[in-house]
Amino acid sequence: MNKTPHILVVDDNPEIRDLVSRFLIKDGYRVSTAGDGREMHKALADKRIDLILLDLMLPGEDGLSLCRTIRSTSNIPIIMVTAKGEEIDRVLGLEMGADDYIAKPFGTREVLARIKAVLRRVSGETSTQEASPRTKYSFAKWILDVDKRELLSADGIVTPLSTGEYDLLMAFVERPKRVLSRDQLLDLARGRSASVYDRSIDTQVSRLRRKMELDPKSPEIIKTVWGGGYIFTPEVSQS
Amino acid sequence: MNKTPHILVVDDNPEIRDLVSRFLIKDGYRVSTAGDGREMHKALADKRIDLILLDLMLPGEDGLSLCRTIRSTSNIPIIMVTAKGEEIDRVLGLEMGADDYIAKPFGTREVLARIKAVLRRVSGETSTQEASPRTKYSFAKWILDVDKRELLSADGIVTPLSTGEYDLLMAFVERPKRVLSRDQLLDLARGRSASVYDRSIDTQVSRLRRKMELDPKSPEIIKTVWGGGYIFTPEVSQS
DNA sequence: AAAAAAGTGTGTCTAATTGTGACAATCCAG
DNA sequence: CTGGATTGTCACAATTAGACACACTTTTTT
Numbered sequence: 001m002n003k004t005p006h007i008l009v010v011d012d013n014p015e016i017r018d019l020v021s022r023f024l025i026k027d028g029y030r031v032s033t034a035g036d037g038r039e040m041h042k043a044l045a046d047k048r049i050d051l052i053l054l055d056l057m058l059p060g061e062d063g064l065s066l067c068r069t070i071r072s073t074s075n076i077p078i079i080m081v082t083a084k085g086e087e088i089d090r091v092l093g094l095e096m097g098a099d100d101y102i103a104k105p106f107g108t109r110e111v112l113a114r115i116k117a118v119l120r121r122v123s124g125e126t127s128t129q130e131a132s133p134r135t136k137y138s139f140a141k142w143i144l145d146v147d148k149r150e151l152l153s154a155d156g157i158v159t160p161l162s163t164g165e166y167d168l169l170m171a172f173v174e175r176p177k178r179v180l181s182r183d184q185l186l187d188l189a190r191g192r193s194a195s196v197y198d199r200s201i202d203t204q205v206s207r208l209r210r211k212m213e214l215d216p217k218s219p220e221i222i223k224t225v226w227g228g229g230y231i232f233t234p235e236v237s238q239s
Numbered sequence: 240m241n242k243t244p245h246i247l248v249v250d251d252n253p254e255i256r257d258l259v260s261r262f263l264i265k266d267g268y269r270v271s272t273a274g275d276g277r278e279m280h281k282a283l284a285d286k287r288i289d290l291i292l293l294d295l296m297l298p299g300e301d302g303l304s305l306c307r308t309i310r311s312t313s314n315i316p317i318i319m320v321t322a323k324g325e326e327i328d329r330v331l332g333l334e335m336g337a338d339d340y341i342a343k344p345f346g347t348r349e350v351l352a353r354i355k356a357v358l359r360r361v362s363g364e365t366s367t368q369e370a371s372p373r374t375k376y377s378f379a380k381w382i383l384d385v386d387k388r389e390l391l392s393a394d395g396i397v398t399p400l401s402t403g404e405y406d407l408l409m410a411f412v413e414r415p416k417r418v419l420s421r422d423q424l425l426d427l428a429r430g431r432s433a434s435v436y437d438r439s440i441d442t443q444v445s446r447l448r449r450k451m452e453l454d455p456k457s458p459e460i461i462k463t464v465w466g467g468g469y470i471f472t473p474e475v476s477q478s
Numbered sequence: 479a480a481a482a483a484a485g486t487g488t489g490t491c492t493a494a495t496t497g498t499g500a501c502a503a504t505c506c507a508g
Numbered sequence: 509c510t511g512g513a514t515t516g517t518c519a520c521a522a523t524t525a526g527a528c529a530c531a532c533t534t535t536t537t538t
Contacts, residue, residue, distance in 0.1 A: 017356070018356060035338065224402070226401060226402035226403065235386070
């Protein structure tokens, strides 16, 4: 794991979000924030998150409930954050699937230490990675087998994909009909953010098109949005 | 996203609108204002708004109610503004779908910080307001396929459109039979406002006409409104 | 462990798209 | 009808994307 971990800070207080983001970034992490459950789910759908810092008290669905929801579909590590005096919930939080627990007010050193510890602990596990709920996607004349990481044409013939090509295609397939910037794609497929003159996504898109498009010169599946990025146009169905 | 965000300031007090607009513009944002719900809805229909600064107390329909109305059709980020002493409404505001909350009187730095924070948070999400429920529009002898970003003649033959041509046509198709100024079109299609001698829309309209009109010299679909802009005349139906 | 193969990203050149300036054509007020 | 303002369109410059070669990494094979 040489990629810098991407941490999602979920707290309804914007000042706390800002404060925490700032020192996490300073320590070299990539950070996204969310103010409630809805935003959290959006972030989880759009980005490859490595760890969630989840406040217990939230408007709408509360932290415990969110924690359980996340656990039902993935095993992203979660650190619960709670205001002092709510310590009773510690056991409950851990039972809900949180990986650690920290009480407000907290020092930056403490949070950093816990994050590091949890990440180290989790990376050691032969992370079977989140159990993908669906195992096959169909689109255009292709089938993407998530379990086998294989691309099949409709008649079942395998088209070999490299790791990077597969990851990029996966990012597209899971977010069809949406314009995705190069930066987003890089985050989703590679887990890193773009550097100044980064053209690697273009190259990889070009390679994918060569393998998948009937006529790579006028692509039907992955289209270019000039000045914006790329968009995966086909209807995707799961099976 | 390199386009400068467009912020809509909704407040019934003209002095506050002016004050806020001024420092937002100074900070590089594009700004529109509205004094009540009616004007707000007009602005939302006419321009591509990236964020709404919404005062809680308004004549007619109040801020909370407007907030809910907006949320029912879009997910444009909203920051609620409220006079001091109304802090009780904080949770209520967030539950109504606001993304953040700020109390009057506020410092400019505070407002700018919150706006920046909300925009950054949202920028990772689906490009703000292109959740078109319908995927195809028909007009004249053309069909515009929104998913595939393709223009088809009635017999199904594809007419290639560049990204900019597609975006402009989309702006027209979604607002047919209305005079649209160059400034509006630039905002809707490009997400930026016109500079002094901006003729790019004219050029792009010319290019669209060349591809779509039977006789580009006497256009039937996109007509010129002398001194006003352009108007998309055909009846548009969705399918 | 060394060698070979496959995969990935950067730099360069080419192609496509877009915006701007120029100038002709058109429109409208007086 | 005339003149200034506005619009249509062309050519060109600037920006962005595609393709390809090559260097650098990682993985696999020997």
